[in-house]
Amino acid sequence: MIHDQDLVDRLSQFPTERFEGEVFRATGVSVDPTAASINGGRWAPPPDGDPGIAVLYTSFERDGAIAELAAFLAGLNPVPRMRPIKVTLLGVSTVRTVQLSRDILLQLGVDMARYGERDYNRTQRIGAAFAFLGIDGLITPSARWACDNLTVFAENHPLTERLDVLRHEEVDWVAWARVHGIQQGSSF
Numbered sequence: 001m002i003h004d005q006d007l008v009d010r011l012s013q014f015p016t017e018r019f020e021g022e023v024f025r026a027t028g029v030s031v032d033p034t035a036a037s038i039n040g041g042r043w044a045p046p047p048d049g050d051p052g053i054a055v056l057y058t059s060f061e062r063d064g065a066i067a068e069l070a071a072f073l074a075g076l077n078p079v080p081r082m083r084p085i086k087v088t089l090l091g092v093s094t095v096r097t098v099q100l101s102r103d104i105l106l107q108l109g110v111d112m113a114r115y116g117e118r119d120y121n122r123t124q125r126i127g128a129a130f131a132f133l134g135i136d137g138l139i140t141p142s143a144r145w146a147c148d149n150l151t152v153f154a155e156n157h158p159l160t161e162r163l164d165v166l167r168h169e170e171v172d173w174v175a176w177a178r179v180h181g182i183q184q185g186s187s188f
Contacts, residue, residue, distance in 0.1 A: 036154035043127030097137030
């Protein structure tokens with residue numbers, strides 16, 4: 001991927017910090033919760049003639065993790081109904097983590113009024129640039145819940161750092177989505 005040099009230069013000035021804590025990840029029941037995604041998303045462009053950027057999307061709150069996956073599943077056609085999801089508590093540590101507030105995202109050109117939409121062009125460029133800079137953790141506001149999310153850039157995450165499954169549970173995501181108002185039309 002070719003990076004915007006001005007963006008890379010700007011992002012290289014952001015302070016980094018070590019992170020150690022617990023986060024939640026929502027996945028399909030049979031998915032390894034420590035396996036990174038390479039399909040793209042808010043902070044990683046999908047592969048396009050290159051291997052893409054492998055990321056692990058997590059949330060600091062259980063409901064934040066569920067909200068992200070429920071919103072994705074609710075947008076599928078047809079909407080999957082009968083499969084539960086797995087919510088896993090992970091113990092994670094990162095070496096070089098950057099935290100971006102809503103104000104900083106605005107300064108970086110992210111349209112916060114459309115942050116919850118699936119137009120990821122700007123955020124993917126930011127995430128790809130951070131991955132290029134060797135950042136292994138990115139803390140950002142959730143687009144779906146009132147909490148922060150931690151994105152782990154798998155290829156930059158040292159093997160000596162923590163990524164442990166602490167516990168997991170199965171959740172009926174359709175019932176959860178109904179209770180929390182995440183719906184697609186009258187599908188639910």
